[in-house]
Amino acid sequence: MVLRAESDFEDAGKRRRSPDDDGYQRLREAIVKGDLAPNQRLVEADMSNAFRMPRAAVRTALVRLEHEGLVEREPHRGARVRLVSEAEAVEILQARAVLEGLAARAAAERITRASAAEVRAVLTRQRAALNGQDLLGASDVNAALHAKIVELSGHSTAQRLIRSLNSQMVRFQYRTILIPGRPAQSLEEHSAIVEAVASGDGDKAERAMRRHLTNVAKALESSHREAAGDSAPRRRRRTS
Amino acid sequence: MVLRAESDFEDAGKRRRSPDDDGYQRLREAIVKGDLAPNQRLVEADMSNAFRMPRAAVRTALVRLEHEGLVEREPHRGARVRLVSEAEAVEILQARAVLEGLAARAAAERITRASAAEVRAVLTRQRAALNGQDLLGASDVNAALHAKIVELSGHSTAQRLIRSLNSQMVRFQYRTILIPGRPAQSLEEHSAIVEAVASGDGDKAERAMRRHLTNVAKALESSHREAAGDSAPRRRRRTS
DNA sequence: GTCGGCTATCTTGTCAACAATATTTTCCAC
DNA sequence: GTGGAAAATATTGTTGACAAGATAGCCGAC
Numbered sequence: 001m002v003l004r005a006e007s008d009f010e011d012a013g014k015r016r017r018s019p020d021d022d023g024y025q026r027l028r029e030a031i032v033k034g035d036l037a038p039n040q041r042l043v044e045a046d047m048s049n050a051f052r053m054p055r056a057a058v059r060t061a062l063v064r065l066e067h068e069g070l071v072e073r074e075p076h077r078g079a080r081v082r083l084v085s086e087a088e089a090v091e092i093l094q095a096r097a098v099l100e101g102l103a104a105r106a107a108a109e110r111i112t113r114a115s116a117a118e119v120r121a122v123l124t125r126q127r128a129a130l131n132g133q134d135l136l137g138a139s140d141v142n143a144a145l146h147a148k149i150v151e152l153s154g155h156s157t158a159q160r161l162i163r164s165l166n167s168q169m170v171r172f173q174y175r176t177i178l179i180p181g182r183p184a185q186s187l188e189e190h191s192a193i194v195e196a197v198a199s200g201d202g203d204k205a206e207r208a209m210r211r212h213l214t215n216v217a218k219a220l221e222s223s224h225r226e227a228a229g230d231s232a233p234r235r236r237r238r239t240s
Numbered sequence: 241m242v243l244r245a246e247s248d249f250e251d252a253g254k255r256r257r258s259p260d261d262d263g264y265q266r267l268r269e270a271i272v273k274g275d276l277a278p279n280q281r282l283v284e285a286d287m288s289n290a291f292r293m294p295r296a297a298v299r300t301a302l303v304r305l306e307h308e309g310l311v312e313r314e315p316h317r318g319a320r321v322r323l324v325s326e327a328e329a330v331e332i333l334q335a336r337a338v339l340e341g342l343a344a345r346a347a348a349e350r351i352t353r354a355s356a357a358e359v360r361a362v363l364t365r366q367r368a369a370l371n372g373q374d375l376l377g378a379s380d381v382n383a384a385l386h387a388k389i390v391e392l393s394g395h396s397t398a399q400r401l402i403r404s405l406n407s408q409m410v411r412f413q414y415r416t417i418l419i420p421g422r423p424a425q426s427l428e429e430h431s432a433i434v435e436a437v438a439s440g441d442g443d444k445a446e447r448a449m450r451r452h453l454t455n456v457a458k459a460l461e462s463s464h465r466e467a468a469g470d471s472a473p474r475r476r477r478r479t480s
Numbered sequence: 481g482t483c484g485g486c487t488a489t490c491t492t493g494t495c496a497a498c499a500a501t502a503t504t505t506t507c508c509a510c
Numbered sequence: 511g512t513g514g515a516a517a518a519t520a521t522t523g524t525t526g527a528c529a530a531g532a533t534a535g536c537c538g539a540c
Contacts, residue, residue, distance in 0.1 A: 021315075043521070054494055056296075059522095060303045067307045069400075076501045076522055091397040098338035157331040160309075161401055283491070294524055299492090316492055316531045 023053040024061035031070050031081055032170045038083035042071060069168050086224045089172045090217050092165050097213035099158050099165070100146065104193060104209040105202040106153035115152050116198040122148050123194045130187055139177050145190055149197060149209075176219045189215065263293040264301035271310050271321055272410045278323035282311060309408050326464045329412045330457050332405050337453035339398050339405070340386065344433060344449035345442040346393035355392050356438040362388050363434045370427055379417050385430055389437060389449075416459045429455065 027047065030036050042062065048055040062079045065071040073079040084092070107115075122145045129138040150159050176182055189212035196205035267287065270276050287298040302319045305311040313319040324332070347355075362385045369378040390399050416422055429452035436445035 045521075056299075056494065059296075060300065063300045063303050064307055067304055077503085078521065088397065091395060094342060094395070095339065095397050095401060098342045099335065102334060102338045155331055155334070157328065157335050157405075161335060165397075285491075295526095296524065317533085318491060 023051060023057040024064055026051055026053075027058070027061045028065060028068075028070065028167070031065070032167055034170070036081050038081050038171065040081050042079040042081065044078070068164055084168050084171060086172070086220065089169060090221060092168055093213055093217035093220065096162060096165050097210045097217070099162050100150065100213060101206040101210040103150045103153035103155050103158045103162065104197055104205040106155045106158070107149050108197045108200050108202040108205040110154060111152070111197060111200050119145070119148055119152065119194050119198060123190060126187060126190060130183055135177055135183065138183055139173065142177075142186065142190075145194070149193070152197070172220060175223050176216055179219055179223055182219055185215070186212070263291060263297040264304055266291055266293075267298070267301045268305060268308075268310065268407070271305070272407055274410070276321050278321050278411065280321050282319040282321065284318070308404055324408050324411060326412070326460065329409060330461060332409055333453055333457035333460065336402060336405050337450045337457070339402050340390065340453060341446040341450040343390045343393035343395050343398045343402065344437055344445040346395045346398070347389050348437045348440050348442040348445040350394060351392070351437060351440050359385070359388055359392070359434050359438055363430060366427060366430060370423055375417055375423065378423055379413065382417075382426065382430075385434070389433070392437070412460060415463050416456055419459055419463055422459055425455070426452070 030051075036042065044055050044058050044062070047053075047058040047062075051058070062071055062073060066073045066079065069084075070082060071079045072082045122141060126138055126141040126145060129135075129141050150162055153159070177186075189208065193205060193208040193212060196208050270291075276282065282302065284295050284298045284302070287293075287302075288295040291298070302311055302313060306313045306319065309324070310322060311319045312322045362381060366378055366381040366385065369375075369381050390402055393399070417426075429448065433445060433448040433452060436448050
């Protein structure tokens with residue numbers, strides 16, 4: 001388990017954090033990371049001394065996480081880790097498709113020589129990882145590529161929404177990358193996206209990004225039909 | 241001030257509410273309605289006895305509102321009503337454009353005879369309002385139409401995101417509808433959307449919706465250039 | 481007259497105890 | 511043995527007081 005402590009996607013753009021807010025980050029990470037199983041009850045008192053933070057902090061953290069869709073809270077019955085169904089995962093991917101499409105367009109329209117080189121560099125890293133059969137690394141680079149494009153878009157609203165959607169997808173991070181042939185196709189699609197963005201073609205960039213994420217959604221759907229009983233290990237990587 | 245207590249957009253899909261959550265709704269409404277001016281400080285103690293709710297409830301409400309982008313909270317300095325710039329409003333409209341485009345497509349793809357009649361009915365109401373020079377009423381119907389389509393899409397993820405985006409747009413509700421010629425054009429565009437949705441043409445529906453909201457964004461941008469000092473009365477209606 | 485530090489005040493963040501509510505268990509009637 | 515009511519338990523929601531941090535005003539030095 002030599003994974004990066006913080007993916008560059010997580011904390012980017014979230015400086016200036018308040019004290020209890022730090023607790024929120026840790027709790028969130030625990031859920032995203034998978035330390036807290038889906039449907040597990042989150043008793044405030046337990047969290048409080050498990051994470052060594054005041055109960056009030058746990059409370060506010062849970063409120064935020066609820067709003068973010070990571071936990072479910074019922075009036076007098078407490079909070080539990082929310083399990084997102086694969087139907088919902090498909091919805092999330094569809095939403096990501098249009099939002100990242102928007103971001104890709106914006107990124108293309110404000111591309112510079114320097115930033116074009118940056119995205120291309122990320123793509124090169126992905127190609128290298130894939131050649132080296134490093135699937136986990138490739139998955140990381142995937143995330144980095146998407147994050148880079150969103151960042152270059154300068155579209156803070158889209159960025160905020162996409163980040164929120166991403167955190168709900170953790171359970172499905174591995175599904176798609178493990179499908180035979182999928183990594184290669186993903187590289188293909190990414191390549192098209194990067195070229196469109198780097199060349200400043202907004203229309204093409206948006207189409208390429210939408211096509212890519214739509215394909216991911218389809219791959220997820222079909223993979224679900226086969227591996228109904230999911231017994232995949234839960235670790236912390238991003239889906240592409 | 242004979243406005244509906246709750247627009248059908250606000251609370252739809254949010255049943256089963258906890259006690260303090262009710263307080264959240266009231267506080268939120270106060271901000272959206274404009275009772276709390278932008279940049280106004282929201283001292284927890286004051287809110288507490290102004291709204292007759294425990295301070296803890298105010299606290300959680302503020303946390304949620306922050307996450308929703310309606311208030312800003314700095315570590316030890318309290319919360320204040322967030323002022324969204326018109327640049328940000330344009331971003332929000334762009335995000336809405338793609339998300340509602342997705343919703344429109346989904347709605348078209350699962351349209352039925354009954355639901356087609358429903359959307360058409362809303363459009364008829366808008367036409368009537370416009371003929372009667374009822375701009376405020378037309379604005380309401382506008383919101384109802386968008387809400388209806390999102391509802392018919394059955395896309396809960398898109399619905400959630402769109403609702404969140406909408407709440408941040410309150411300050412700009414009136415800007416566009418007051419531009420000469422804009423209501424008529426809006427009706428035109430809505431008509432195209434409704435026809436595409438009702439006829440089950442997903443592609444066309446998405447394009448029409450995106451075109452419409454993109455135009456709203458453009459209208460907002462140009463209106464800003466003219467009326468730089470905004471002195472419009474702040475009431476609670478929705479932009480189209 | 482202005483700059484720097486210091487105190488005074490305001491507000492949020494923390495805490496511990498208590499009240500309210502949902503869930504589980506137990507016990508009795510049938 | 512099963513059904514149902516009632517107590518026991520567990521957990522959230524509330525309250526008030528206190529601590530910590532931030533801002534603003536004041537005072538003195540230069």
